[in-house]
Amino acid sequence: MSDPTVADTRRLNSKPQDLTDAYGPPSNFLEIDVYDPQTVGVGRNRFTTYEVRMRTNLPIFKLKDSIVRRRYSDFEWLKNELERDSKIVVPPLPGKALKRLLPFRGDEGIFEEAFIEERRVGLEQFINRIAGHPLAQNERCLHMFLQDESLDRNYIPGKVRDPEARCA
Amino acid sequence: MSFFSFGQSAEIDVVLTDAETRKKAEHKTEDGKKDKYFLFYDGETVAGKVNVTLKNPGKRLEHQGIKIEFVGQIELYYDRGNHHEFVSLVKDLARPGELTQSQTFDFEFTHVEKPYESYTGQNVKLRYFLRATVSRRLNDISKEMDIVVHTLSTYPELNSSIKMEVGIEDCLHIEFEYNKSKYHLKDVIVGKIYFLLVRIKIKHMEIDIIKRETTGTGPSVYHENDTIAKYEIMDGAPVRGESIPIRLFLAGYEMTPTMRDINKKFSVRYYLNLVLIDEEERRYFKQQEITLWRKGDVVRKSMSSQATIGAQRFEGSVSSESALEKAAREDSA
Numbered sequence: 001m002s003d004p005t006v007a008d009t010r011r012l013n014s015k016p017q018d019l020t021d022a023y024g025p026p027s028n029f030l031e032i033d034v035y036d037p038q039t040v041g042v043g044r045n046r047f048t049t050y051e052v053r054m055r056t057n058l059p060i061f062k063l064k065d066s067i068v069r070r071r072y073s074d075f076e077w078l079k080n081e082l083e084r085d086s087k088i089v090v091p092p093l094p095g096k097a098l099k100r101l102l103p104f105r106g107d108e109g110i111f112e113e114a115f116i117e118e119r120r121v122g123l124e125q126f127i128n129r130i131a132g133h134p135l136a137q138n139e140r141c142l143h144m145f146l147q148d149e150s151l152d153r154n155y156i157p158g159k160v161r162d163p164e165a166r167c168a
Numbered sequence: 169m170s171f172f173s174f175g176q177s178a179e180i181d182v183v184l185t186d187a188e189t190r191k192k193a194e195h196k197t198e199d200g201k202k203d204k205y206f207l208f209y210d211g212e213t214v215a216g217k218v219n220v221t222l223k224n225p226g227k228r229l230e231h232q233g234i235k236i237e238f239v240g241q242i243e244l245y246y247d248r249g250n251h252h253e254f255v256s257l258v259k260d261l262a263r264p265g266e267l268t269q270s271q272t273f274d275f276e277f278t279h280v281e282k283p284y285e286s287y288t289g290q291n292v293k294l295r296y297f298l299r300a301t302v303s304r305r306l307n308d309i310s311k312e313m314d315i316v317v318h319t320l321s322t323y324p325e326l327n328s329s330i331k332m333e334v335g336i337e338d339c340l341h342i343e344f345e346y347n348k349s350k351y352h353l354k355d356v357i358v359g360k361i362y363f364l365l366v367r368i369k370i371k372h373m374e375i376d377i378i379k380r381e382t383t384g385t386g387p388s389v390y391h392e393n394d395t396i397a398k399y400e401i402m403d404g405a406p407v408r409g410e411s412i413p414i415r416l417f418l419a420g421y422e423m424t425p426t427m428r429d430i431n432k433k434f435s436v437r438y439y440l441n442l443v444l445i446d447e448e449e450r451r452y453f454k455q456q457e458i459t460l461w462r463k464g465d466v467v468r469k470s471m472s473s474q475a476t477i478g479a480q481r482f483e484g485s486v487s488s489e490s491a492l493e494k495a496a497r498e499d500s501a
Contacts, residue, residue, distance in 0.1 A: 007356045012345060014360055014411035021409040028367045028405075058367055060338060091448075129448050132369060134339040161338070 030056040032131055032146070034124035037116045038069075047071050048116060050123060054146050060137050060160065066147045072096075074151055075123055078130075081141035085157050088136055091129045094122025176227040178267070180300045180311035182236070184216040195316045196288050196422075205316040208282060208296070214238055214315070215276040218261060218300045222270050232303035234262035238277045240284070240317075242433045243293045244383055246390075254431050255281060255296070264303075284430050285319040285462070290392040291383045292434045319425060321461035324350050333364070334454050341365035344442055344454065346414070352463040353423055359414035361442065363406045369447040373402040375414060376441040377421065378455070383434045396438075397421050418460075425462045 036051040049069045056064055075093055082090050097119075100109040110116075130136050131146065138159045144151060184190060184206060193207040208214065218236055222229055240255030257280065261273035287294040296317050301310040327348045335341035341364035346357055361373065377397040383390045397420075402412045427436040438460050444452040 009356050009358055009415055011413045011415075012347060012358060012360045014362060014413075015409070017409035017411070021407055024407075026405065026407050027365065028369050030369075132446070132448060133450065134336050134368065137339075 025057065027057065030054075030058055030128075030132055032124065032127050034120055034127060037120055039111055046111065047073075048111065048119075050120060052127065052146065054131070058137070061143065061147065063147050068146065068149065070145070070151075072119065072123070074145065075126065077151065077153065078141060078145045079126075081157065082130065082136060082139060085141070086135050086139055088130075088133055091126055093126055094119045176229040177223045178229055178270075178302060178309055179221045179223065180302065180309060181219040181221065182216060182298050182300050182311055182313045183219065184214070187216070193316045193318065195286060198288055198293065205314050208280075208315050208317050209320060210282045210317070211279050212282075213276060213278050214280055214298065216274075216298075218273045218275060220267060220271050220273070220302060222267065225269070229267040229302070230304070231262070231266065232264045232305065233260065234273065234300070234302050235260045236273075236275045236298060236300045238280060238296070238298055240282060240296045241294070242431055243295070244433065245291045245293070246383075252431060252433060254283070261300075282317045283319075284317070285425060285427065286316045287424060287427065287430075287436065289381045289434075289436065290394070291381060291390055294430065294434075318462055320464040321352075321425070322463070323352075324461075330456055330458075332454075332456075335365065336452070339365070339367045340444070340452060342444075344456075346440065346456070346458070348458075350459040350461060351418060352461050353425065354419040354463065357414060357416040357418065357440070357458075361401070361412045361414065363408055363410045363412075366405075366407055368450075368452075370405050371445050371447050372400060372404070373406075373412065373442070373444045374398055374400045375416060376443060377416075377418075377423070378439045378441050379423065380437050380439065381434065382437070385432065395441075396423060423460055426459045 031054070033053045034050050035053070037048050038050075039046055039048045041047060049071045051067060052070050053067045054061070054063075054065070072093075079090050079093055082088060097110055097115065100112070100115065102109075127146075131142065136142050138161060140155065140158045140160055143160060144155060187206070191207045192204040194202050194204055196202055218234070220229075220234065236259050238255065238257040239253055242252040242254065244250070244252075257277050259275045259277065261275065262271075282296060284294055286296060295314055297312045297314045299310055299312045301308050327350045329345060329347050330349050331343070331345040333341065333343045343362040343364060344359065345362075346359040348355075348357075351357060357375075376395050376399070379394045379396050381392040381394070383392075397416075399416055401414050406412065423438065424436055426438055427434070429435050437457060439455045439457050441453055441455045446452070
């Protein structure tokens with residue numbers, strides 16, 4: 001075999017890309033918006049809900065466009081379910097703001113506009129980060145959180161697809 | 169070291185016969201510094217002179233014998249006491265007696281086997297050295313001279329490309345290809361990554377070269393991973409059907425040839441790690457071992473047949489015969 005003095009660095013041959021693939025919508029479209037905070041209830045029993053809207057073209061989600069209403073404790077529930085059932089390091093939620101729950105504050109506490117906005121941003125970041133995780137997408141609790149009208153806290157935890165088939 | 173000024177002491181000096189013509193190679197010392205040492209290949213003769221210079225001229229130096237050794241040994245850092253010698257040759261230069269004046273002794277270790285390459289790593293060191301010793305009753309006088317050995321190979325007959333499809337079901341499917349499985353130290357890795365399915369949001373992709381040094385056996389095995397290189401090959405989000413080229417020049421990185429189970433004591437292996445990072449900093453990776461080998465320089469007339477014999481130990485190739493023939497012809501010319 002001859003000893004070439006200069007290595008061959010020409011590119012390897014590759015298939016030309018289909019133009020619909022190149023210019024069409026990407027297969028990884030996933031956007032979740034957390035918006036429209038509404039405070040419901042009266043007096044001590046008030047709480048804030050947020051609209052959670054998911055738009056996606058990922059086949060694993062049954063609905064390509066879904067809207068649900070969720071409150072902070074629902075997000076906490078999701079975080080706990082994922083931490084228990086999956087091997088993921090779950091991103092942090094915005095703070096519980098326990099100080100704001102105490103009485104005799106000068107302001108509105110947890111119903112303060114600026115606080116709600118700060119929390120909304122944190123919840124949006126949280127849900128987008130976790131929904132994009134391939135392993136979280138396997139968990140029934142995530143699908144229920146995003147696409148079912150209400151959370152059934154007595155559900156049977158489980159996987160959406162066969163975990164053995166996942167990794168090549 | 170002798171703290172007593174009475175009595176006789178001597179300085180030993182080892183000088184190679186071909187010190188003027190022999191090439192030197194850079195080699196890292198244990199503390200990370202780089203030094204130059206005489207470069208030898210397997211099968212080459214190690215010859216020279218040992219100069220014993222008396223410190224106090226006129227006084228005699230009594231000794232229990234003068235010898236020179238050629239040693240090749242493996243030192244595990246966590247087990248310093250035990251040196252594993254795989255080459256150990258001795259030449260006696262003088263029988264027990266006395267030196268009345270400074271003296272020079274010739275030595276020659278003919279066609280010495282040097283089966284492994286010199287290596288200084290995180291947990292292990294493989295070195296070759298000459299050690300001249302003047303034995304004495306209380307304390308020996310000795311001098312060590314380290315040399316560096318390179319193991320050469322030539323283009324392997326079989327050098328298949330690495331081509332594989334990997335992924336996460338329904339999320340990410342790629343086909344990666346590297347043009348060879350065996351690369352020499354100044355080679356170029358030419359390859360490509362072809363995206364079959366992209367359902368995650370990829371931010372960028374890089375290829376890393378990882379060196380893994382493994383020492384020890386059985387229950388106490390240590391792996392030391394060192395990322396030698398990180399080379400970004402793609403910035404941005406790919407879609408299905410996209411092909412990303414790879415061209416990675418190895419000459420810019422400090423690497424050694426792949427060393428497998430050297431004297432059953434250690435291994436040094438290299439891996440290409442393809443890493444995809446998504447928008448949330450999640451990492452998806454695929455590691456693939458590659459074999460690195462050292463290519464010999466063009467055989468020059470002055471080095472002739474000795475170095476050619478040295479270059480003969482390689483992974484079987486037809487060109488071995490022609491190199492030897494060529495050197496023989498050059499010698500007789």
